Amino acid sequence: MEWTDTGIVLGARRHGEANAILELMTRAHGRHLGLVRGGAGSRLKPVLQPGNAVMATWRARLDEHLGYFTVEGVDLRAASFLSAAHAVFGVTHLAALCHLLPERDPHEGVFDALDTMLAELGDPATVAVLVARFELQLLAELGFGLDLTACAATGATVDLVYVSPKSGRAVSRAAGEAWRDRLLALPAFLADEEAPAPTTDELAAGFALTGFFLGRHVYEARGEAVPEARAHFIAAVTRAMARVA
Numbered sequence: 001m002e003w004t005d006t007g008i009v010l011g012a013r014r015h016g017e018a019n020a021i022l023e024l025m026t027r028a029h030g031r032h033l034g035l036v037r038g039g040a041g042s043r044l045k046p047v048l049q050p051g052n053a054v055m056a057t058w059r060a061r062l063d064e065h066l067g068y069f070t071v072e073g074v075d076l077r078a079a080s081f082l083s084a085a086h087a088v089f090g091v092t093h094l095a096a097l098c099h100l101l102p103e104r105d106p107h108e109g110v111f112d113a114l115d116t117m118l119a120e121l122g123d124p125a126t127v128a129v130l131v132a133r134f135e136l137q138l139l140a141e142l143g144f145g146l147d148l149t150a151c152a153a154t155g156a157t158v159d160l161v162y163v164s165p166k167s168g169r170a171v172s173r174a175a176g177e178a179w180r181d182r183l184l185a186l187p188a189f190l191a192d193e194e195a196p197a198p199t200t201d202e203l204a205a206g207f208a209l210t211g212f213f214l215g216r217h218v219y220e221a222r223g224e225a226v227p228e229a230r231a232h233f234i235a236a237v238t239r240a241m242a243r244v245a
Helices: 078-083 085-098 108-119 124-141 173-182 200-222 228-244
Strands: 002-015 019-026 030-036 053-059 068-075 160-163 170-172
Touching: 002 030, 002 085, 002 108, 019 053, 019 068, 019 108, 030 053, 078 085, 085 108, 085 124, 085 228, 108 124, 124 200, 124 228, 160 173, 170 173, 200 228
Parallel strands: 030 068
Antiparallel strands: 002 019, 002 053, 019 030, 053 068, 160 170
């Protein structure tokens, strides 16, 4: 078995004295692991840093085997993330989200979104929006997508400002006003890609919404806590945006 694909490094761990187990998010082959001979050495270690883009060839005798990667760096951008806290935590958070996907299950949309977010990590306001939307996308990929297109009570498609925590469906302002304390806020940027750039309060509401459903449907179901990198990323983005403002 052999294939070659573009991949983004999610992580690597040492295996023995000189080798490493590499985890990639690939465009056509999904989240995939493999052994890299010499991956712990000085030549390859900088290539195998989370966030870097590589061209990888995977080989194995049988498809179910771990197999071996040979990799070539394409965009070694990981070093540029070290100067900003939101970028460091952002890479860690994004890798943890991708780790939720089944291994070897293709998700080209996830790969493309991940590549875009990593390219925008230098801009905290832009990447915060992209990450919140990515969390929605990941919920859908895992089978827990939210319906933000129409009001669950009336069918209205305008002035959708709430989400039901029970159904995951949008609720209009008029239909939900009496129960607003029981509903989650739906900031415009999550439902409409053409919406104006969100304020920090709207970003916080967006992450509260996605975090609620990630916790309920994904992490709690697995008996896991939401990784701390998520909260650190949100806090770092908020600080960075406040400095710019």
